[in-house]
Amino acid sequence: MNKLRTALVTAATAAALALTGCGGSADSNEDANTLLFWHYEDETSATALAWQDAIETFEAEHPDVTVKVEKQTFEQLQKNAKIVLSGKDVPDLMEYNKGNGTAGQLASQGLLTDLSDSATELGWDTKLPGALQTTARYDTNGLMGSGNWYGTPTYGEYVQTFFNKDMFAEQGIEVPTDQKSLTAAMDAFVAKGITPIATAGAEYPLSQLWGELVLSHADRDFVDNFQLFKGDVSWTDGPLAEGTRDLADWINKGYVSKNASGLKAEDMAVGFISGKYPIMVSGSWWFGRLNSEVTFDMGQMLFPGSGYSSGASGNLLVVPTNAKNKDLAIEFINTALGEQAQNVAAVNGGLPVAGDINVITDDQTRLLTQNWETLVADDGLSFYMDWPVPGFYDQLVSFCQSVMNGSEDPMVALSELGEYYETGKTEILEG
Structure with missing residues (x-):
């Protein structure tokens, strides 16, 4: 296992250098009017559609700001996030996997911004049911379920x-x-x-x-x-x-x-x-x-x-500690949790955390959402x-x-x- 860990670290280091070298992240992030957003959702997925709606709303509300999306892959961020976020050329906002060994690890290493004050001030802590807050909060050891708020899910x-x-x-x-x-x-x-x-x-x-x-x-x-x-x-x-x-x-x-x-x-x-x-x-x-x-x-x-x-909740929207536009990133998260974006997720089968099931007209989509609501109501979510x-x-x-x-x-x-x-x-x- 030690050999495997060494091999993974070596591979991750090489891949991280390639990751940070693409997309012109540093140049983009120098612009205070650009919100750099990394995610790995397929553009046709319900989550991507909801986030795109949030982008359009956000840019309309902030006409001097451009949201620049740079697509990554799950595997890239899973293996390389620690190395990438330790540097200065980081995104303002990033999708990242939840759990002790992922978001919890980054939080315990000081690589993610503590969003606790924003969660309280903007009402995220009351908008999301308790079961969905488990993956948003981590203690000093990176163990989920308690402690500070280091990321916010927008879907389940x-x-x-x-x-x-x-x-x-x-x-x-x-x-x-x-x-x-x-x-x-x-x-x-x-x-x-x-x-x-x-x-x-x-x-x-x-x-x-x-x-x-x-x-x-x-x-x-x-x-x-x-x-x-x-x-x-x-x-x-x-x-x-x-x-x-x-x-x-x-x-x-x-x-x-x-x-x-x-x-x-x-x-x-x-x-x-x-x-x-x-x-x-x-x-x-x-x-x-x-x-x-x-x-x-x-x-x-x-x-x-x-x-x-x-x-559980879906992947988290997190704000790296070294992000240059943290306030904009937090505002965008709040837009993604808004009624309009959440209902876009709902009608596309995206299991919104704060949506309205009554907007769903497709029978299959409604069944998917009803099964989700049953799990949440019965305390049946068991994480991965x-x-x-x-x-x-x-x-x-x-x-x-x-x-x-x-x-x-x-x-x-x-x-x-x-x-x-x-x-x-x-x-x-x-x-």
Whole structure:
């Protein structure tokens, strides 16, 4: 693992130099009338559409200001943010992933601006439900859920199950309503030579499926212990072990293809959209694309048999400590949380944190939003399994690939994953 960390740091350093060298960030940021905004949303996504609406409103209200968007990628910022934000050529506003190992780490290192006063003065702390504030606040060790306000979400997200209802009907199989009927449906598809679940092992999708299986055995105490370090978790029994056994069992039964070990998230989505697979378990961020591209009758439901789902607020809008136009950045965040931008997100399936569901006319979009509101109301948001400690995402992807391709006994692989987690937890708690 030390070798892996060294390799990642070396790669991140090289990539960061390339990142800061593109886009003319330094020249742009010298202009006090330019708000430099980095994000990695696809321009057709609900979030990007809402932010674009906020940009237009903001520029209309500030005719002497231009919002300059520079597109990054999730992977670039995930790996390089610490190096980039330690310098002087930084954006004024940036989208960044939430959680202990990401925004929490940057906050604890003094790289993000404390937005607590703005959250109170502008009412963000009352506009966002308590569950959505968890990822906005971090203590001095970078642990989410308490402390100062270092970022603000403008939307929500969660993992759910998408179905190709036409494919179920063609094969004479009932669309599941609970975990028992889900298992029966998957067995029926396998018997017909059809792999039921679209997934991808080279990126996050397989680890999200594992996470939903873990959460199907979990309660709120487990979630708080795993994510917020309120107590210890077991890596030999309980939800983590049960979910791992479930994943290994699902792989062995052919519910997911072992060939998916090398696939990426895009491959998963294309496979589902094309009608190759009847089921896809992944995030709500796919909804806009699915709703516009699928040609079949699509079903949606929270993961069967579980009271919890991976999910939380969306990625945060953060203001780097070295940003030159902090006041403008804070004003823009407030515009993005305004009624107009939030309702743009709502009608496009963007799960706004302060929108009005009554503006939604599309049935699929309304169902997506109703599932989200159910999760929030039932305290079912359980965050993402790769959040707790820095670098855990890469470890989790590797772990799931090992389970999928059979290169290591699942429980041995889980034990090694646990060692990484426990080391990272100790480092965070000891500061």
